[in-house]
Every structure is written in C-alpha cells, then in structure tokens.
Amino acid sequence: MRILANFKVATAAALISAALLGDAVVGAAPVKWASTFSVSSKGAFIVGNPAAETKVVEYASYTCSHCADFERETVPGLKVQYVSTGKVSFEVRNLVRDGLDLTAAxxxxxxxxxxxxxxxxxxxxxxxxxxxGGKLSKATIAKLDAGDIHGFMQASYVELGLVPIMAQRGLTAAQGKVCLADKAGLKQILDMTDEAVGPLGLQGTPTILVNGQVHPEVGDLATLKPYLPL
Incomplete structure (x- = not known):
C-alpha cells in the first residue's frame, strides 16, 4: 500500500509539473497553435502561442505589392514550420500608406x-x-481632402469593388459599413502607423520585427530563418 501511495504522489507531482511547464499530458488534445488567435494591447492580431519564445511582427500595408507577396509566399511556411510548434507567434500590425489601405485595414x-x-x-x-485609386470618383476623393475619413471609406468600399470581394468572406454590405465606422479600430490602426513611422522609424512595408528588434533585411522565409528557433 505504501508503494502504491508513493506512486500516486509521484504521478500527481509529475502531472502538475507538466502542466506548469506547458507540456502535453498523455490523452490531452494537442494545442493547434496555427489556429489560435489573440489580440495584442495595440489592437493588432496574433496567430500562435501568445507566450511563444520568439515573436515575429509584420508591419503591413494593404496597397503594398511586396506585402501581398510576403503573405502569399512566406506566411504559409512560417505558420506550418514554426507557428504550429508553439515556439513562434506571428503578429500583423498596420502601417497605413493611403486611404485605400486604411479602408482595407x-x-x-x-x-x-x-x-x-x-x-x-x-x-x-x-x-x-x-x-x-483610379476607380474613385472626384466626390469620394474630395471627402478625403476635406478630412471626412469615414465618408471616404464608406464610398471607397463601394467604388473599389470591395463589397463583392468581402462578400466572398461572408461579409454583407451592411456589416462592412458598420466595421468602417468603428472609431476604436480606426484609432488603433492610426496609432500603430504613428508608432511605426515615429519611434520605430520604419521606411516601408513589409517590415519585420523579431522580439522587438527591427530586421529590414528580412523579406522572405529564408532571410527570416536565422532569427527563428531550430
């Protein structure tokens, strides 16, 4: 009985230790980090383990062709090879370049x-x-020139053809207009942009940070790999 009691104590201690260390307990479902999402204090979005040892941040613009390339060519591999392990998280922040970019953001x-x-x-x-931008009417451009950001975004949503494009994501026109009127979200996007071009001094997009350090030379997975865990 004493041996059995000691075994129970040792087993309980091992399970507690595993839980504290974040180890998977036998029989527990593995965490799917590549489909685990959270929001940072800046209002940016994160995929992966929020407590990952390596935190990769991309400052992106929706009107930047290189950002589109990075999303298509680099991000899938980053998620599969690194984010899925729980050792790396990936965060997207905004660096808005123009009104079209802001509308998409x-x-x-x-x-x-x-x-x-x-x-x-x-x-x-x-x-x-x-x-x-050539799709925009003079009236819509005039809204932006007059500082009517919300009016500009609402009109751009229609004139740029974003209504049917976002409908492919299940978003109705009415829902899109509500999102474009989100004052808190707008402030977060503009604050991220201000930090990027101000304190961080970023010159373009995409720009990658790893654990808070700017790496302007990173443009694909090959140039990012030296900063990622083995």
Missing part, C-alpha cells in the same frame, strides 16, 4: 480575431482587383 478587422487572418489573406490575394 478597417475591413480586415471585421469579425474580430477569429476572422482577421482569413480577411487579411483575402484582401492581399485580391489586391490587384481593388487597390486602384
């Missing part, structure tokens, strides 16, 4: 953390279809 947030990365990828994949 607001739409990407529709649906919250569970919808963001799908929206983000869809907007990047369809960039060539909507990111064309």
């Amino acid at each position: 607001m739409l990407a947030r529709c649906g919250g953390k569970g919808r963001f990365f799908g929206n983000h990828r869809h907007l990047m994949a369809t960039q060539a279809k909507w990111a064309n």
Whole structure:
C-alpha cells in the first residue's frame, strides 16, 4: 500500500509539473497553435502561442505589392514550420500608406480575431482587383481632402469593388459599413502607423520585427530563418 501511495504522489507531482511547464499530458488534445488567435494591447492580431519564445511582427500595408507577396509566399511556411510548434507567434500590425489601405485595414478587422487572418489573406490575394485609386470618383476623393475619413471609406468600399470581394468572406454590405465606422479600430490602426513611422522609424512595408528588434533585411522565409528557433 505504501508503494502504491508513493506512486500516486509521484504521478500527481509529475502531472502538475507538466502542466506548469506547458507540456502535453498523455490523452490531452494537442494545442493547434496555427489556429489560435489573440489580440495584442495595440489592437493588432496574433496567430500562435501568445507566450511563444520568439515573436515575429509584420508591419503591413494593404496597397503594398511586396506585402501581398510576403503573405502569399512566406506566411504559409512560417505558420506550418514554426507557428504550429508553439515556439513562434506571428503578429500583423498596420502601417497605413493611403486611404485605400486604411479602408482595407478597417475591413480586415471585421469579425474580430477569429476572422482577421482569413480577411487579411483575402484582401492581399485580391489586391490587384481593388487597390486602384483610379476607380474613385472626384466626390469620394474630395471627402478625403476635406478630412471626412469615414465618408471616404464608406464610398471607397463601394467604388473599389470591395463589397463583392468581402462578400466572398461572408461579409454583407451592411456589416462592412458598420466595421468602417468603428472609431476604436480606426484609432488603433492610426496609432500603430504613428508608432511605426515615429519611434520605430520604419521606411516601408513589409517590415519585420523579431522580439522587438527591427530586421529590414528580412523579406522572405529564408532571410527570416536565422532569427527563428531550430
């Protein structure tokens, strides 16, 4: 009986230790980090383990063709090879370059953390279809010149063809307009942009940070790998 009692104590201690260390307990379902989403204190969106030892941040613009390339060519591999292990998290922050970019950034947030990365990828994949300022009417451009940001975004949503594009993500026109009117979301996007071009001094997009350190030379997975855990 004493041996059995000691075994029970040792087993309980091992299970507690495993839980504290974040180890998987036998029989427990593994955490699917590549489909685990959270929101940072800045209002940016994160996929992966929030407590990951390596935190990768991308400052992105929706009217930047290189950002679209990065999303298509680099992000899938980053998620499969690194984020899925729980050792790396990936965060997308905004560095807004123009009114079209701002409109898309607001739409990407529709649906919250569970919808963001799908929206983000869809907007990047369809960039060539909507990111064309030549589609905008003089009246819409005049709204932006007059400082009517919300009026500009609402009109751009229609004139750029973003209504049917976002409908492919299950977003109705009415829902999109509500998202574009989100004052708190707008402030977060503009604050991220201010920090990027101000204190961080970023010169363009995409710009990658790893654990808070800017790495302007990183443009794909090959140049990012030296900063990622083995």
